[in-house]
Amino acid sequence: MPIQVLLGLVFLLTIQPACTHQRRPTGQHPDAYQLKPWSLATAGIYQAVVAGDLNGDQHPDIAGGSSVPGTVAIWYGNSQGGWSSPFMLPTKGDVRSIAIGDFDTDGRPDLALSMLGDNPGIQVWLNRGRKGWKRGPSPAESEKLHGIRADDINADGNPDLISAAAGVDGPGGIRVWFGDGQGDWLTDVGPTVRGEYNDVAVADFNEDGHLDICGSGIGPHGALRVWLGDSKGGWSDLSPLEMGNFYALTVGDLNRDGHMDLFAGTYRNGIRIYLGDGRGGFFRLSSPVNKKNFWKVLAGDVDSDGDQELVASSLDSQGIWVWKWENGGLSPVLDYYGSSGTYYDMALIDLDSDGRQDLLAASDGQGVMIWASQTQVRSLATVTFGTARVPFPDKGEKLFPVDPKENEVFVTMNGRPQYKIGPEDVLEISLWEGIEEKKYTVQVRPDGMISFTFLQDIYISGLTVSEVDDLLTKKLGRYIRQPQVAVRVKEYNSKFVSLLGAISTTAGVIVGSGTSRGSRSGPGNYFLTGKTTVLQVLARAGGPTENANLREITLRRKTGKAAVVNLNKTIT
Incomplete structure (x- = not known):
């Protein structure tokens, strides 16, 4: 029986049965490939992720916090490089950030969560080892808090908590609670109680032996601000580094000069990089990207070549961006982690030793994603989609001589493919009024138009997420002063492929907005979310059967034109 792929709006694929054969990993260096992710959780809107050895077995564990379903999941790592089923903390609410620290000094790492939604404030969970987790005293209940960090601000050997306050229905500013080493907290000694803040970063910026704080503000008076600490709860504020709306903050040494640098994601202004001078001063480096929304920026040597890279999580459904630091500047590394998906929190850690x-990366719709830089191609090129995990070692060879920059599914902009929105797609549009976010779910009508708040009959079919964002921002400017808008595709319904023939009927899913819309595999329709290869779409369906003839796959386009391709050219 043949396998056919009918691209509903694009093509149809057919795969015929044949003799089976084994495929071996080539053992080539992984730098030759685009890293392929796999997911610990197949659904959910996750905004927080941290990693550390929580159970003392010398293997990293992972904790992820979500707003949907609104809980914290913990995956324990093992010596084989695998993960346990998730252990769910009994929380309920919008988990925005997670910090790790031994708050009761019993030798076991504990967790602190900043929460919004039904149970705002800070939740502290004390690690009881084999006895599980126990709720500990909270330094702040019923307050709206965003980013949270654990560090020893007063240098007494006990971890303290530092958090960014939203300033809505309560104090704002930057909050600091000294820990007593017994799991309890002393009075807030933060540098300010004014302003709306998204995140905090902690480092000794002036290298005087005392920890300092940077806060990322948002709203009418938003700014990047730095306070120099004296380890006693006293603070000296510096002039704002920059006014604007900022998201997550991180620190690192990008230029390897021994001084801590600052990195921030922004609302519609790309990323921000401030190089520290070791005296509390900063030099702003020109941003490699502007007019984009990014949540977080990390510095690290992700390709192990000795040079630093910057990694940034896109809020515009454009995946994870990477730039290499070389010769005093940044150059883009395209599609290293993929170019689609919306991501929030990130962490760099050696998970597999x-x-x-x-x-x-904490994903909007696909749970917690992992890109593992293993040296075997089989592991590196494992294609995952929802619950499917099909090992296809990808040689990187192309089926067609020309790699298209645009078709009915995507268009390449600034070197990155972006999905084209179409009829029946469902959008989630966020509109901010100060720090308060209102979300609207809007479906694109069959005529390609949407109506949203003050706006009626806006034609968006064929536009990308960033283009719709710009269009709505411009049009809303007639009614709202400096509107802040964010758009994402919640359900992908307008473009699909049909698979027929020798397709496996295990482990696949039909996918809409990055979450399962129906757990199944095998022949059928599979929705497209962006630029997708034949290899990837086959993996999404559960892969070919053991006797599939991968040398003769029929692709039939909606125009009726057909082509036969040899998929063995792309795998080993």
């Missing part, structure tokens, strides 16, 4: 940094 191979000496290379792996990336964790």
Whole structure:
């Protein structure tokens, strides 16, 4: 029986049965490939992720916090490089950030969560080892808080908590609570109680032996601000580094000069990079990207070549961006982690003890994603989609001589493919009024138009997410002063492929907005979310059967034109 792929709006694929054969990993260096992710959780809107050895077995564990379903999941790592089923903390709410620290000094790492939604404030969970987790005293209940960090601000050997306050229905500013080493907290000694803040970063910026704080503000008076600490709860504020709306903050040494630098994601202004001078001063480096929304920026040597890279999580459904630091500047590394998806928090850590940094990312719709930099191609090129995980070692060879920059599914902009919105797609549009976010779910009508708040009959079919964002921002400017808008595709319904023939009927899913819309595999329709290869779409369906003839796959386009391709050219 043949396999056919009918691209509903694009093509049809057919695969015929044939003799089976084994495929071996080539053992080539992974730098030759685009890293392929796999997911610990197949659904959910996750905004927070941290990694550390929570159970003392010398293997990294992962904790992810979500707003949907609104909980914290913990995956324990093992010596084989695998993960346990998730252990769910009994929380309920919008988990925005997670910090790790031994708050009761019993030798076991504990967790602190900043929460919004039904149970705002800070939740502290004390690690009881084999006895599980126990709720500890909270330094702030019923307050709206965003980013949270654990560090020893007063240098007494006990971890303290530092958090960014939203300033809505309560104090704003930057909050600091000294820990007593017994799991309880002393009075807030933060540098300010004014302003709306998204995140905090902690480092000794002036190298005087005392920890300092940077806060990322948002709203009418938003700014990047730095306070120099004296380890006693006293603070000296510096002039704002920059006014604007900022998201997550991180620190690192990008230029390897021994001084801490600052990195921030922004609303519609790309990323921000401030190089520290070791005296509390900063030099703003020109941003490699502007007019884009990014949540977080990390510095690290992700390809193990000795040079630093910057990694940034896109809020515009454009995946994870990477730039290499070389010769005093930044150059883009295209599609290293893929170019689609919306991501928030990230962490770089060596999960598999191979000496290379792996990336964790909290995804809007696909749970917690992992890109593992393993040296075997089989592991590196594992294609995953929802619950499917089909090992296809990808040689990187193309089926067609021309790699298209645009078709009915995507268009390449600034070197990155972006999905084209179409009829029946469902959008989630966020509109901010100060720090308060209102979300609207809007479906594109069959005529390609949408109506949204003050706007009626806006034609968006064929536009990308960033183009719709710009269009709505411009049109809303007639009614709202400096509108802040964010758009994402919640359900992908307008473009699909049909698979027929020798397709496996295990482990696949039909996918809409990055979450399962129906757990199944095998022949059928599969929705497209952006630029997708034949290899990837086959993996999404559960892969070919053991006797599939991969040398003769029929692709039939909606125009009726057909082509036969040899998929063995792209795999080993």
